[in-house]
Amino acid sequence: MALTRMGVPALGIDITPLAVELTRRAGGLALRRCVFEPLPGTGRWAEALLVDGNIGIGGDPAVLLRRLRELVRSGGAVITELSPPGAQSGVHTVRLRQAGRTGDWFTWATVSIDDIASLAGRSGFPTVERWHAAGRWFASLS
Numbered sequence: 001m002a003l004t005r006m007g008v009p010a011l012g013i014d015i016t017p018l019a020v021e022l023t024r025r026a027g028g029l030a031l032r033r034c035v036f037e038p039l040p041g042t043g044r045w046a047e048a049l050l051v052d053g054n055i056g057i058g059g060d061p062a063v064l065l066r067r068l069r070e071l072v073r074s075g076g077a078v079i080t081e082l083s084p085p086g087a088q089s090g091v092h093t094v095r096l097r098q099a100g101r102t103g104d105w106f107t108w109a110t111v112s113i114d115d116i117a118s119l120a121g122r123s124g125f126p127t128v129e130r131w132h133a134a135g136r137w138f139a140s141l142s
Contacts, residue, residue, distance in 0.1 A: 004028050013039065036067055045072050050080040059091050059107030065123035065141070077142040078125065080116070084137050087112040089119075113137040
């Protein structure tokens with residue numbers, strides 16, 4: 001929402017209807033779509049954001065990053081939040097539980113800040129800038 005308030009074009013995508021609804025209620029633009037399906041503006045976005053562990057979407061970060069390479073324009077970047085130094089990168093089978101409800105199992109991945117440079121290079125992003133802010137680890141891939 002902060003980007004929208006600053007006048008920066010932003011589009012949220014999620015496969016979860018509630019996430020899309022909450023974004024819209026807060027004044028943001030969001031579509032119920034999968035990142036691996038056709039999306040508006042493909043090849044024209046300046047940046048793509050993967051925060052709160054979303055580099056794990058689909059369980060294969062290399063596939064996700066290659067898809068984001070298609071979505072951002074030449075010279076564009078992917079900003080991603082990562083696991084801290086020393087954390088193990090890997091693929092996991094997980095499910096969510098909340099308020100007594102348990103969801104289906106799905107594949108999710110985690111990527112440590114230690115492993116992002118090699119992953120980014122293999123995925124079409126030769127330049128990696130890393131930083132730490134407010135107890136969280138981030139990288140810009142371009």
